[in-house]
Amino acid sequence: MAVERLILWDLDRTLLEAYGFGQAIMGQAFLRLYGVPAPDGVPTAGRTDKSILRDMLALLGRDESEQPRVQALVGELAREGVVDPVGVRALPGAAAAVAAAAGPTVLQSVLTGNLEAIGRLKLSAVGARGLDLDVAAFGDDHTYRPDLVDVARERLASRYGASLEPDRILIVGDTPLDVEAALVNGAVAVGVATGSYSTDDLRAAGAHVVLPDLTDPRELLAAL
Ligand SMILES: [Mg+2]
Numbered sequence: 084m085a086v087e088r089l090i091l092w093d094l095d096r097t098l099l100e101a102y103g104f105g106q107a108i109m110g111q112a113f114l115r116l117y118g119v120p121a122p123d124g125v126p127t128a129g130r131t132d133k134s135i136l137r138d139m140l141a142l143l144g145r146d147e148s149e150q151p152r153v154q155a156l157v158g159e160l161a162r163e164g165v166v167d168p169v170g171v172r173a174l175p176g177a178a179a180a181v182a183a184a185a186g187p188t189v190l191q192s193v194l195t196g197n198l199e200a201i202g203r204l205k206l207s208a209v210g211a212r213g214l215d216l217d218v219a220a221f222g223d224d225h226t227y228r229p230d231l232v233d234v235a236r237e238r239l240a241s242r243y244g245a246s247l248e249p250d251r252i253l254i255v256g257d258t259p260l261d262v263e264a265a266l267v268n269g270a271v272a273v274g275v276a277t278g279s280y281s282t283d284d285l286r287a288a289g290a291h292v293v294l295p296d297l298t299d300p301r302e303l304l305a306a307l
Contacts, residue, residue: 091194093256096278129258131196176297259288
């Protein structure tokens, strides 16, 4: 496949609603390691799991150096199926928008702050038709979301031998942090107001294209 465009979709509240599935697994990990639930009140929207875990550890007075073992246990618990992803739902229009954006030179994948074990379970719960997960950037390796764009680009290069100019990459997400990840990298930012942020919020964050939801993706397609 000669890739000329790359679309990187966010998961939570962009393609799907997970109803706290990831946090439930993190909660189990904290219980097992520290005997207490994961602390409440840590913002999650648009953030990487690494940055969320860092804040949770800090609230418990634990050192950041403990993060790798928390992360490892979260992955283990996810794979063990300690929390059932049965409640994870695709958002309206998501599957059709991915199908509509497909094309012979368009590759679509995922850019999410989710740890890979969690992100893959969510995707398997909703079906990931049309998404090439070999190119996906999950949140395992970076705390700062914009750094995940290079993960996808490196995978695109190794899998397809393709090197795209940043403006050939669309990053679709529901928060100003998704928009930031695009803008920092010179990519096209597409905001979808299906999370906690309005179309105005996403426009103010600098999104090039803003959609109320994915039921009518024409403006996204026009940006391709
Ligand atoms: Mg999101």
